Amino acid sequence: MKKNLLIAQSGGPSAVINATLAGVIERAQMSGEIEKILGGIHGIKGVMEGNIVELDLYNTSRLGLLTHTPSSALGTCRLKLKNDPEEFKKITDTFKKHNIGYFVYIGGNDSMDTVMQLSKYCESQNMDVRVVGAPKTIDNDLEEMDHTPGFGSAAKYIAASVSEIFCDVMAYEVKTLTVVEIMGRNAGWLTAAAALSAANGGPAPHFIYLPEVAFSDEKFLRDVRSQHEKTSYALVVVSEGLKFANGKYVCESDNQTIDAFGHKALSGTAARLTQLGKAEIGCKVRPIEFSLLQRCAAHIASATDVAEAKVLGSVSLSAALSGQTGVMSRILRKSSSPYRVEYSMVETSKVANNEKRVPVEWLNAEQNHVNDKMLEYLFPLIQGESQISFKNGVPEYFPAIR
Amino acid sequence: MKKNLLIAQSGGPSAVINATLAGVIERAQMSGEIEKILGGIHGIKGVMEGNIVELDLYNTSRLGLLTHTPSSALGTCRLKLKNDPEEFKKITDTFKKHNIGYFVYIGGNDSMDTVMQLSKYCESQNMDVRVVGAPKTIDNDLEEMDHTPGFGSAAKYIAASVSEIFCDVMAYEVKTLTVVEIMGRNAGWLTAAAALSAANGGPAPHFIYLPEVAFSDEKFLRDVRSQHEKTSYALVVVSEGLKFANGKYVCESDNQTIDAFGHKALSGTAARLTQLGKAEIGCKVRPIEFSLLQRCAAHIASATDVAEAKVLGSVSLSAALSGQTGVMSRILRKSSSPYRVEYSMVETSKVANNEKRVPVEWLNAEQNHVNDKMLEYLFPLIQGESQISFKNGVPEYFPAIR
Numbered sequence: 001m002k003k004n005l006l007i008a009q010s011g012g013p014s015a016v017i018n019a020t021l022a023g024v025i026e027r028a029q030m031s032g033e034i035e036k037i038l039g040g041i042h043g044i045k046g047v048m049e050g051n052i053v054e055l056d057l058y059n060t061s062r063l064g065l066l067t068h069t070p071s072s073a074l075g076t077c078r079l080k081l082k083n084d085p086e087e088f089k090k091i092t093d094t095f096k097k098h099n100i101g102y103f104v105y106i107g108g109n110d111s112m113d114t115v116m117q118l119s120k121y122c123e124s125q126n127m128d129v130r131v132v133g134a135p136k137t138i139d140n141d142l143e144e145m146d147h148t149p150g151f152g153s154a155a156k157y158i159a160a161s162v163s164e165i166f167c168d169v170m171a172y173e174v175k176t177l178t179v180v181e182i183m184g185r186n187a188g189w190l191t192a193a194a195a196l197s198a199a200n201g202g203p204a205p206h207f208i209y210l211p212e213v214a215f216s217d218e219k220f221l222r223d224v225r226s227q228h229e230k231t232s233y234a235l236v237v238v239s240e241g242l243k244f245a246n247g248k249y250v251c252e253s254d255n256q257t258i259d260a261f262g263h264k265a266l267s268g269t270a271a272r273l274t275q276l277g278k279a280e281i282g283c284k285v286r287p288i289e290f291s292l293l294q295r296c297a298a299h300i301a302s303a304t305d306v307a308e309a310k311v312l313g314s315v316s317l318s319a320a321l322s323g324q325t326g327v328m329s330r331i332l333r334k335s336s337s338p339y340r341v342e343y344s345m346v347e348t349s350k351v352a353n354n355e356k357r358v359p360v361e362w363l364n365a366e367q368n369h370v371n372d373k374m375l376e377y378l379f380p381l382i383q384g385e386s387q388i389s390f391k392n393g394v395p396e397y398f399p400a401i402r
Numbered sequence: 403m404k405k406n407l408l409i410a411q412s413g414g415p416s417a418v419i420n421a422t423l424a425g426v427i428e429r430a431q432m433s434g435e436i437e438k439i440l441g442g443i444h445g446i447k448g449v450m451e452g453n454i455v456e457l458d459l460y461n462t463s464r465l466g467l468l469t470h471t472p473s474s475a476l477g478t479c480r481l482k483l484k485n486d487p488e489e490f491k492k493i494t495d496t497f498k499k500h501n502i503g504y505f506v507y508i509g510g511n512d513s514m515d516t517v518m519q520l521s522k523y524c525e526s527q528n529m530d531v532r533v534v535g536a537p538k539t540i541d542n543d544l545e546e547m548d549h550t551p552g553f554g555s556a557a558k559y560i561a562a563s564v565s566e567i568f569c570d571v572m573a574y575e576v577k578t579l580t581v582v583e584i585m586g587r588n589a590g591w592l593t594a595a596a597a598l599s600a601a602n603g604g605p606a607p608h609f610i611y612l613p614e615v616a617f618s619d620e621k622f623l624r625d626v627r628s629q630h631e632k633t634s635y636a637l638v639v640v641s642e643g644l645k646f647a648n649g650k651y652v653c654e655s656d657n658q659t660i661d662a663f664g665h666k667a668l669s670g671t672a673a674r675l676t677q678l679g680k681a682e683i684g685c686k687v688r689p690i691e692f693s694l695l696q697r698c699a700a701h702i703a704s705a706t707d708v709a710e711a712k713v714l715g716s717v718s719l720s721a722a723l724s725g726q727t728g729v730m731s732r733i734l735r736k737s738s739s740p741y742r743v744e745y746s747m748v749e750t751s752k753v754a755n756n757e758k759r760v761p762v763e764w765l766n767a768e769q770n771h772v773n774d775k776m777l778e779y780l781f782p783l784i785q786g787e788s789q790i791s792f793k794n795g796v797p798e799y800f801p802a803i804r
Contacts, residue, residue, distance in 0.1 A: 013570050042575045071569035159796045160701055167473035168415050168698040170802045173444045178694075199794035202801070288693045292580075296570040299562055300701060302795070382795035392601035393704070393784035394561045399604070400572045 002033060003101020003128075005317070006094075007055070008040035008047055009136070010107030010114070011078065013071035014150025015157075015298040016309035017136045018398065020106050021074065022067040023313025024134070025055060033321055038098055041402055043077035044105070044114050048090040052098055053401060062398070067310060068388045069398035070298035080110050081117050088121045095122075095129050102130050102320040106313070108137035108148075112328055113352035119326030130320040133328030133348055134312050138295045140189035143354040144346045145330035149312055150295070152305030152381035155193035157297045158182060158290065159382060162197035162205060162237065165288065169233040170203075175283040176233045177224055180205070181270035183294055185241040188212050188358045190294070192370045193378055194237040204369075206234050211241035212358045213367045215250050220273065221280050223368055228283070240289075242269050299395045303384025308341070315343045339380035404435060405503020405530075407719070408496075409457070410442035410449055411538070412509030412516070413480065415473035416552025417559075417700040418711035419538045420800065422508050423476065424469040425715025426536070427457060435723055440500055441803060445479035446507070446516050450492040454500055455803060464800070469712060470790045471800040472700035482512050483519050490523045497524075497531050504532050504722040508715070510539035510550075514730055515754035521728030532722040535730030535750055536714050540697045542591035545756040546748045547732035551714055552697070554707030554783035557595035559699040560584060560692065561784060564599035564607060564639065567690065571635040572605075577685040578635045579626055582607070583672035585696055587643040590614050590760045592696070594772045595780055596639040606771075608636050613643035614760045615769045617652050622675065623682050625770055630685070642691075644671050701797045705786025710743070717745045741782035 005028050009017055028034045037055045040047040066073060081087055095103070105115050112133045119131040135142050140151035162180060169178050182191040188210025198204035206227045209215055220236075227234040242250040251269040270287035278285045308331055315329040327345040334340035360367065362374040389396045407430050411419055430436045439457045442449040468475060483489055497505070507517050514535050521533035537544055542553035564582060571580050584593040590612025600606035608629045611617055622638075629636040644652040653671040672689035680687045710733055717731040729747040736742035762769065764776040791798045 009573075013573050045575070069569060070566050072573040075575065076573045077575065156795060161695055161699070163796055163799065164472050164698040164700060165694050167471060167700075167799060167802075168694045171411075171415050171474040171478045173447070173477065173479065196796060199796045200798050202799060286693070288695070289691065291688070291690045292567050292570045293563055293690070293695070296566040297563070298566060298569075379795070384795070385792050390787050393558060393781070393786070394565055394598060394601045394604075396602050397565065397569055397604060400569075 002035040004036040004038055004099050005034045005102045005104070006038045006040055006047065006052070006098065006100045007074070007104045007106070008043050009072035009074045009076055010043040010105060010111040011076060011137065012295060013076060014136055014138045014295050015070045015153035015301045016149050016306050017071070017106055018069045018073050019067045019306045019309035020134050020136060020149060020313035022063045023310035024104050024317050026063060027314040027317040031321055034102070039074045039401055042075040043079060044081070044091065045077040045079045046075065047094050048087065050094050050097065052094065055401070065396065066398040067306065068298055068301070068386060070296040073398055073401050075400065075402065081114050083117055088118070091118060092122065092125065092127060095127070100129055102317065104132055104134060104316050104320065106134045106136050109142055109352055109354060112348040115328060116326055116348040116352050123325065130323065130325040132316045132320045132324065134316040135328060135330060138190060139184050139187055141187040141355045141357070142351055143356045144350050146333040146341065147331060147381060149305055149309035151189060153301035154190055154294045155196065155378060156302040156382035157294050157300050158190060158193050159196035159199065160300055161290065162194045163202050166197065166203050166235060169235055173232055175228055177274060177277040177281065177283050177285045178233065178235045179270040179273045179287050180237045181240050181268050181287065181289045182237060184211065184239050186211055186355055186357065188239050191237055191239040192358060192374050195370045195375060196378055196382060199379070205237040207236045207368045208370060209236070209238045209242055209368060210358055210363070211239045211243060212360060213363065214245035215242040217276060221276070224277060224281060238269050238273060240269050298386065299388055301386035302382045303386050304381060306386050311343060319345045336376050336380055404437035406438040406440055406501050407436045407504045407506070408440045408442055408449065408454070408500065408502045409476070409506045409508070410445050411474035411476045411478055412445040412507060412513040413478060413539065414697060415478060416538055416540045416697050417472045417555035417703045418551050418708050419473070419508055420471045420475050421469045421708045421711035422536050422538060422551060422715035424465045425712035426506050426719050428465060429716040429719040433723055436504070441476045443804060444477040445481065446483070446493065447479040447481045448477065449496050450489060452496050452499065454496065457803070467798065468800040469708065470700055470703070470788060472698040475800055475803050477802065477804065483516050485519055490520070493520060494524065494527065494529060497529070502531055504719065506534055506536060506718050506722065508536045508538050511544055511754055511756060514750040517730060518728055518750040518754050525727065532725065532727040534718045534722045534726065536718040537730060537732060540592060541586050541589055543589040543757045543759070544753055545758045546752050548735040548743065549733060549783060551707055551711035553591060554704035556592055556696045557598065557780060558704040558784035559696050559702050560592060560595050561598035561601065562702055563692065564596045565604050568599065568605050568637060571637055575634055577630055579676060579679040579683065579685050579687045580635065580637045581672040581675045581689050582639045583642050583670050583689065583691045584639060586613065586641050588613055588757055588759065590641045593639055593641040594760060594776055597772045597777060598780055598784060601781070607639040609638045609770045610772060611640045611644055611770060612760055612765070613641045613645060614762060615765065616647035617644040618647070619678060623678070626679060626683060640671050640675060642671050700788065701790055703788035704784045705788050706783060708788050713745060721747045738778050738782055
């Protein structure tokens with residue numbers, strides 16, 4: 001008797017996590033080996049709670065719409081398994097109740113820890129459920145692979161938006177400091193992607209500060225002042241996770257912002273650095289946080305990223321169908337120019353709970369910008385424009401599945 | 403002997419102010435009545451200082467690129483004439499030196515004051531210079547016209563981005579409050595445009611607060627709490643210019659944020675309202691400011707807006723060529739469905755220094771959202787996707803002219 005497939009999504013949303021979901025569904029539909037395709041709502045939490053829906057999406061145009069819809073259509077959670085028998089029992093009860101033979105979990109490194117633990121548990125219980133992962137994170141911080149799906153689209157959004165912000169700030173004659181803050185608490189991949197704004201010969205950010213390098217207020221002010229000797233505007237891109245040499249986050253500095261209600265508030269890194277610039281340099285300042293926009297702007301997704309994300313979903317299910325468990329799909333790069341990749345599976349134990357950070361050899365000598373190695377790495381990942389459908393003047397997206 | 407044409411841009415940038423510039427240039431090239439096309443760098447300030455360049459753009463593809471490039475390619479200024487003979491003399495000296503017969507100034511209501519004053523001065527001096535304006539402002543706050551170019555593209559960016567932010571916030575199960583802050587100090591047109599996120603039947607922001615209505619913390623908290631009874635997420639869109647009934651800006655409330663350097667800092671309206679929500683409701687909060695992105699995101703400009711902006715440039719120069727001065731071009735709406743407009747000229751004296759605000763009859767009874775009248779007005783303005791050219795994965799834009 002054929003088994004059913006269960007799919008769930010986890011962690012922070014991205015522009016292409018639904019493309020991976022669509023890839024799994026499409027592969028399942030073609031396989032002939034799967035009875036029903038089910039979705040777990042709000043990640044492993046929903047699986048535990050038995051919150052399961054049937055994904056009745058056997059229509060190509062619906063799958064196409066899902067492919068281009070940002071964020072997690074099935075909902076997400078931020079739950080890390082505690083290696084607790086109670087939790088495993090709840091999950092496997094759901095598996096039994098719904099006759100699950102395959103579970104595909106799409107997420108980042110916490111989610112791969114779930115895949116690892118759960119596959120071991122199922123094996124230990126002699127349960128015939130193949131548990132596999134598919135990668136997802138805009139942060140690009142997963143080990144054992146060239147890059148993660150979601151990253152390229154966020155990078156493209158950032159590169160395009162920085163190029164447009166440049167058009168804006170260059171229009172003024174007065175001295176200004178604009179600081180753009182990018183997501184990525186520990187890894188500076190996305191922040192580095194701002195350098196791609198110069199892909200057509202336009203200006204690159206004057207300085208790029210990554211969390212991999214200890215931040216210094218003095219160096220920052222020196223850098224900005226040196227730029228102001230050349231242009232009236234200085235445009236700086238920073239990671240939200242910048243830290244001083246003493247390990248403190250820049251956004252949690254001692255002189256912390258007190259919010260309107262008397263509580264200590266985490267003001268953003270960009271906010272603090274523009275306050276510093278205003279106090280010390282006296283120019284007009286503007287902090288800009290890309291916030292959620294960088295991870296959900298599917299209208300400017302990278303076509304390369306969307307296509308790869310979909311393939312990864314398909315590859316993950318193929319592995320499960322061929323009997324693998326405890327593994328996840330990944331992309332490896334064969335060459336950058338021409339851009340060639342290959343897909344394979346990797347043990348989740350090698351990926352879970354690790355973070356891949358930017359190598360300092362990909363930064364310039366002053367460590368306040370990236371060098372050509374980084375640009376060569378980034379460039380292929382933002383190529384191609386995703387063909388989303390606009391209707392009534394706004395993008396048309398797949399409704400949330402609940 | 404043929405005279406020369408001078409063009410300059412002023413005020414805050416928009417996604418289509420260069421489309422108007424391109425429209426003036428194209429009309430000038432076709433006219434056969436103009437010797438040289440010149441640009442004043444950084445608006446009327448550059449004209450005063452004699453900072454003039456020749457716009458040697460007689461190539462259709464270059465004009466096409468300029469048309470789709472955001473912000474002011476000629477640079478901008480925020481200078482309001484003081485009706486000072488000294489200033490007029492500097493400007494008219496530049497006119498004489500460069501044999502200017504036509505001056506087209508593209509800008510908002512301060513710029514139209516410049517057009518008005520300058521045209522009167524030229525007439526008083528019997529100088530044969532026709533001074534005309536072309537409208538521009540994302541704020542949509544100019545009187546005597548249906549809408550302003552730049553508004554539709556900013557509205558489209560806002561509608562699309564809010565629809566994408568919805569995809570993101572709906573993925574979570576935990577209780578959240580997201581507050582999106584939109585530009586428009588005194589007029590809520592752009593803030594209202596967030597309602598267009600529902601154009602395809604997706605969700606609209608739960609509440610929209612405009613500066614035309616006195617803001618109340620209590621009402622805001624009541625609204626958010628009522629939404630939390632229905633969904634775990636509440637998404638609210640606010641104008642940066644919200645004021646309490648006592649006339650104080652919400653972002654300048656008494657319990658003001660003290661920045662990291664001990665100064666009173668204007669924290670944003672969204673930042674303050676999320677702090678309030680966190681303190682009173684205790685949910686997860688996220689303030690999002692669209693900041694410069696909403697006025698320079700040409701990659702998602704409204705094709706309707708781009709086309710209209712270009713025509714307005716052409717219409718302005720046509721008026722100058724036919725002998726008019728002290729006037730500006732405008733759009734009037736004949737019907738919304740089907741969308742039909744006509745172009746005409748209007749005295750700048752009727753436009754300068756006025757602000758058109760949102761009529762309260764276009765809000766719902768509770769004044770915390772818009773009604774169908776507003777939607778009918780907004781809808782046509784965001785239709786059509788601008789065909790910008792991507793190269794190397796990022797939009798290709800015209801370099802700044804200096």
